[in-house]
Amino acid sequence: LKAKMVLDKQFQIAKVDERIYGSFIEHLGRAVYGGIYQPEHSEADEQGFRKDVIELVKELRVPIVRYPGGNMVSAYNWEDGVGPREDRPRRLELAWRTIETNEVGTNEFVDWAKKAGSDVMMAVNLGTRGIDAARNLIEYTNHPSGTYWSDLRRSHGYEAPHAIKTWCLGNEMDGPWQVGHKTAYEYGRLAQETAKAMKLVDPTIELVACGSSNTGMPTFPEYEATTLDIAYDHVDYISLHQYYGNRSNDTANYLAKNHDMDHFIKTVIATCDYIKAKKRSKKTINLSFDEWNVWYHSNDADQKIEPWSIAPPQLEDHYNFEDALLIGSLLITFLQHADRVKMAAMAQLVNVIAPIMTENNGRAWKQTIFYPYAHVSTYGRGISLKPILTVPKYDSKDFTDVPYVDAASVYNEEHEELTIFLVNKHLESSMPIEIDLRSFTNYQLVEHMQLVHNDLKAVNTKDHQAVSPTYNADSTLVDGVLTAQLAKTSWNVIRLR
Numbered sequence: 432l433k434a435k436m437v438l439d440k441q442f443q444i445a446k447v448d449e450r451i452y453g454s455f456i457e458h459l460g461r462a463v464y465g466g467i468y469q470p471e472h473s474e475a476d477e478q479g480f481r482k483d484v485i486e487l488v489k490e491l492r493v494p495i496v497r498y499p500g501g502n503m504v505s506a507y508n509w510e511d512g513v514g515p516r517e518d519r520p521r522r523l524e525l526a527w528r529t530i531e532t533n534e535v536g537t538n539e540f541v542d543w544a545k546k547a548g549s550d551v552m553m554a555v556n557l558g559t560r561g562i563d564a565a566r567n568l569i570e571y572t573n574h575p576s577g578t579y580w581s582d583l584r585r586s587h588g589y590e591a592p593h594a595i596k597t598w599c600l601g602n603e604m605d606g607p608w609q610v611g612h613k614t615a616y617e618y619g620r621l622a623q624e625t626a627k628a629m630k631l632v633d634p635t636i637e638l639v640a641c642g643s644s645n646t647g648m649p650t651f652p653e654y655e656a657t658t659l660d661i662a663y664d665h666v667d668y669i670s671l672h673q674y675y676g677n678r679s680n681d682t683a684n685y686l687a688k689n690h691d692m693d694h695f696i697k698t699v700i701a702t703c704d705y706i707k708a709k710k711r712s713k714k715t716i717n718l719s720f721d722e723w724n725v726w727y728h729s730n731d732a733d734q735k736i737e738p739w740s741i742a743p744p745q746l747e748d749h750y751n752f753e754d755a756l757l758i759g760s761l762l763i764t765f766l767q768h769a770d771r772v773k774m775a776a777m778a779q780l781v782n783v784i785a786p787i788m789t790e791n792n793g794r795a796w797k798q799t800i801f802y803p804y805a806h807v808s809t810y811g812r813g814i815s816l817k818p819i820l821t822v823p824k825y826d827s828k829d830f831t832d833v834p835y836v837d838a839a840s841v842y843n844e845e846h847e848e849l850t851i852f853l854v855n856k857h858l859e860s861s862m863p864i865e866i867d868l869r870s871f872t873n874y875q876l877v878e879h880m881q882l883v884h885n886d887l888k889a890v891n892t893k894d895h896q897a898v899s900p901t902y903n904a905d906s907t908l909v910d911g912v913l914t915a916q917l918a919k920t921s922w923n924v925i926r927l928r
């Protein structure tokens with residue numbers, strides 16, 4: 432067993448759009464209440480936001496956060512969440528069957544995002560509502576002053592407009608579970624007309640149209656094709672969502688699931704470009720993979736939650752070591768498609784299927800998946816280079832010819848840095864690798880970080896970070912050839928300067 436790789440400055444895929452390191456906060460479970468916001472906590476700031484959570488979000492360098500849903504947005508009245516708190520209504524939240532207190536709304540979230548160093552990706556309700564609520568919301572958030580909605584914002588204490596640039600036209604409108612679910616034709620028409628109105632209010636915005644909720648949807652990829660056929664000229668991105676799990680405890684197959692994501696991305700690119708060809712258009716629609724993660728550990732527990740409670744612990748997946756490996760491979764897949772995937776959102780960010788967890792009366796802590804996300808978000812900024820990789824392959828239940836090693840690399844010209852991200856999926860054996868770095872003369876090895884653990888099911892807890900990065904001191908760089916041992920089932924980050 433041995434892997435070989437060639438990396439060259441000339442083998443460029445594209446500049447990485449940093450928004451692929453985005454994430455997502457939905458009014459769901461303990462993401463907002465008890466997650467980012469908990470006024471009674473000792474770490475709360477003057478607005479009630481937990482400073483310990485903000486610190487961890489900053490460590491992830493999250494450039495953009497999608498809000499307020501998710502399924503929740505499809506029955507949400509944004510007006511409920513602005514203005515004096517004592518006047519805000521409590522509502523039945525239909526997507527997750529809880530009570531929404533509306534203590535946090537648009538303005539507070541914009542404040543939180545600023546504190547966390549992120550932009551906001553705002554979703555509008557195209558389930559129960561439509562053009563009118565969307566155009567009012569963008570007038571409220573983005574118009575300077577002198578109109579009903581912009582002056583209402585000012586009266587709420589926000590003199591300057593929020594200037595929100597990126598907007599989602601609804602959420603998972605193809606899904607029968609969605610409140611206000613629509614056929615592709617119904618959605619395409621509504622998306623087009625809502626987009627038109629929103630861009631009349633603020634022509635500088637960018638809009639994401641809903642694609643399919645996952646590759647298993649019976650309407651995939653026709654939903655994308657029909658929607659784009661109608662709305663092509665008015666939208667800028669199409670969204671993709673996908674979650675993975677290891678329900679059958681078949682790790683070899685589980686770790687290959689980034690190939691499903693790769694296939695999904697390629698199919699959506701083909702669909703976008705087919706409509707482009709059909710329309711003789713010069714415009715290219717790019718991809719926003721604005722929900723992705725592992726989600727399955729909490730499914731059974733969620734069945735037992737009583738409806739109509741406030742911020743119950745929903746979707747609280749407790750991630751293990753093998754989940755972190757798959758997350759590494761999924762991030763590598765985004766980098767391999769840096770030319771077309773321009774935005775992505777790990778779903779979600781705090782407590783709800785999240786890299787960051789909080790204790791109600793205690794600290795915030797890092798799940799296993801925090802680490803690959805932090806590594807790629809920190810070091811994966813620059814130009815994505817295409818690695819030429821020769822590596823043995825395996826077959827699993829759903830996939831054939833799965834390379835044992837996944838690789839991506841990012842060249843940061845400005846800082847003269849090269850980072851190589853690698854996953855070794857071999858369950859029994861380490862993998863020696865030789866990387867020919869021909870064009871990176873005079874580069875030195877800075878460090879080889881890794882995530883390794885003997886137990887694929889090892890988890891982190893509030894008190895113990897069982898899965899956290901270590902250093903591999905055995906890697907060498909001699910005459911432009913980097914030699915390393917990738918430990919069995921490992922995540923690796925090799926940095927050169």
Ligand code: AHR
Nearest residue numbers: 457501502503602603778
């Ligand atoms: O992220 C959790 C949920 O998954 C979102 O609300 C929805 O869009 C998706 O089905």
